Amino acid sequence: MRVMSPSRAAVAEILQPMNSPQELVIPSGEFDLEQTLESGQCFRWQRLAAGEYWGVVSNDVLYVKQEGDQLQVQHGGGTAPINLADFIHRYFDFSGDYQAILRRFRRDRSFAHVAPRRASLHILRQAPFEVLISFVISANNHIPRIRSIIERLCRLYGSPLATSFGPAYTFPTPEALAQAQLEDLRSKCGLGYRDGYVQSVARTMAAQPDFGAWVELPTATLRQRLLQLDGVGEKVADCVLLFGFHRLAAFPIDTWVRRAMTELYFPGQTPRLRELQACAARRFGAYAGVAQQYLFTHYRSIS
DNA sequence: CTCCAGGCATGAG
DNA sequence: CTCATGCATGGA
Numbered sequence: 210m211r212v213m214s215p216s217r218a219a220v221a222e223i224l225q226p227m228n229s230p231q232e233l234v235i236p237s238g239e240f241d242l243e244q245t246l247e248s249g250q251c252f253r254w255q256r257l258a259a260g261e262y263w264g265v266v267s268n269d270v271l272y273v274k275q276e277g278d279q280l281q282v283q284h285g286g287g288t289a290p291i292n293l294a295d296f297i298h299r300y301f302d303f304s305g306d307y308q309a310i311l312r313r314f315r316r317d318r319s320f321a322h323v324a325p326r327r328a329s330l331h332i333l334r335q336a337p338f339e340v341l342i343s344f345v346i347s348a349n350n351h352i353p354r355i356r357s358i359i360e361r362l363c364r365l366y367g368s369p370l371a372t373s374f375g376p377a378y379t380f381p382t383p384e385a386l387a388q389a390q391l392e393d394l395r396s397k398c399g400l401g402y403r404d405g406y407v408q409s410v411a412r413t414m415a416a417q418p419d420f421g422a423w424v425e426l427p428t429a430t431l432r433q434r435l436l437q438l439d440g441v442g443e444k445v446a447d448c449v450l451l452f453g454f455h456r457l458a459a460f461p462i463d464t465w466v467r468r469a470m471t472e473l474y475f476p477g478q479t480p481r482l483r484e485l486q487a488c489a490a491r492r493f494g495a496y497a498g499v500a501q502q503y504l505f506t507h508y509r510s511i512s
Numbered sequence: 513c514t515c516c517a518g519g520c521a522t523g524a525g
Numbered sequence: 526c527t528c529a530t531g532c533a534t535g536g537a
Contacts (some may be wrong), residue, residue, distance in 0.1 A: 249518060348519040353536055357517085401533030406520085442520050463518035481527095505518075 223247040230283040233294055235275075239308040241329035242275035248506050250452045252343055252356045253363075255374070263374045265363070266300055267336055270372040273297070286372040287301040302331045302453075302455075308489040310496045311503075317492055320500065322325040323507045330502045332457060337423065338414060340453030345406050345440045347448070347484075362386070362399040362407075383420070386411035403432070406440025413438060424467055428456045443482070460489040460497040465512075 246254045254264035261274040269287030273280060282297050283479055287342055298304070309330035315321040347355050362375040366381035379463060385393075389411065394404040415419055428450060443462075450459035461483055462470070462492070470485045471478065480488075493500040 230517045298515075343522095344518080347517090349517055349532075350519090351536060354534070355534085395533080399534060401535095402531095403533080405522095440520065444519060461518075465518070476531085511520085 230272075230281055231281045231293055233282055233297060235280045235301075235303055236280055236308070236328075239328040240275075240303070240331055242273060242280070244329040244506065245331050245333070246411045248351060248502055249509075250448075250502065251333055251335060251495065252352070252359050253380070253438075253465040263372075265370065265379060266296075267376050268368075268370075268379050269296070270370055270374065270377055271297070271375075285374060286370050286377070288368070288370065300334055300336055301468060307499065308333055310499050314493060314496075314503075316502050320492070320503075323469070323473070324503045325499075330499070330506065332451065332455060332498060332502065334455055334512070335382065335452055337449065337453035338383055338420075341410060341414070341435075341438075341441075341449050342386070342407060343451075344445045344448040345410055345438075346400065346403055348403065348440065348442075348445060358399055365389070365393065365397060381411075381418075383411050387415035402441060409439035410441070424454060428458065429452075431456070432459075447498075451501070457496045457498045458490070458494070460493070460501050462486065462489075462501075463505070465508045466501055466504050469508040473504075 210429070235268045242258075242262065243260050246256075246264075248491045251264075253266075254262045255260055260276070263270065263272045263285060265271075268289050269291060270285035272283040275281075280297070280301075282293060284291065284293050285298045307330070311324065311328045315324060340401065343355065343359055346358055350358075360378075363378035363380055364376075367378035370379060386407070389408060391404050391408055394400045394407055398404075400407055423434065426434070431454060432446050432450060435441050435449055436443070439447070445461075447459045447461035450456040451461060460466075462482055467482075470488060471480060474492075475484070476486050489497045489500065
């Protein structure tokens with residue numbers, strides 16, 4: 210397990226003092242922190258108040274609070290020196306023109322009926338391995354329970370971080386998780402029957418010499434690789450593509466999105482997943498994953 | 513207390 | 526190929 214070296218921590222302190230909040234100007238009226246963090250794409254953010262969160266991202270603890278078009282951010286501890294503004298900008302994908310994407314979707318009258326006028330949801334740029342394990346755990350599970358299982362995984366197999374929000378832990382590396390015993394995964398983390406999947410995926414990825422190079426693979430190839438993993442079906446693979454590899458054309462179809470697509474485009478029918486995928490690709494194209502997030506959020510909230 | 517969840521692997525037809 | 530079934534667990 211990785212241990213922070215004192216010298217590196219000292220460098221981090223000098224470059225990025227813990228208590229130096231920054232104000233970042235964000236795209237006007239095209240981002241909603243709360244909606245984005247509560248949209249089911251991430252599991253490790255803790256809500257402090259309305260529009261105010263803290264969480265562990267990679268090896269750093271972040272505090273974020275949205276006030277209109279400003280984002281107040283703070284580095285709350287961590288292992289690596291970072292340029293906070295750049296880090297936040299990349300993580301929340303503020304370079305993406307989500308208003309333009311949404312505007313195009315809204316030409317579809319059915320979609321426009323269930324989507325907001327202003328962009329609110331961004332697709333976060335999360336670590337692939339964290340997304341992979343998180344969505345293997347997500348299968349046939351509740352979101353609150355997914356969150357608690359992940360926190361237990363991090364506490365057991367991640368590295369501790371000193372924070373002003375209490376104890377926090379990084380998401381485990383493939384190598385650390387590959388060492389986990391099945392018995393511990395089940396009894397201490399509460400993984401249930403998914404214990405074998407998590408261990409298998411961790412060991413497979415730890416043994417992948419070129420996991421880092423997967424980001425270069427074409428989406429179709431990457432999807433094939435993911436589907437070979439234990440406990441990874443089409444839905445989980447598409448979640449990893451979308452949330453972990455930022456392949457915005459990926460369109461994960463879960464129970465909510467299935468209901469949404471059926472109600473909007475196949476009323477009274479029972480379409481196959483293939484048909485729904487084709488329909489999404491046709492209507493939403495290269496940014497189908499963004500549309501998927503709006504559909505998921507809308508249909509989950511009205512149920 | 514019971515119910516059921518951002519599905520998946522497996523086996524039968 | 527399509528479809529039914531079992532699945533561990535704990536939050537609601």
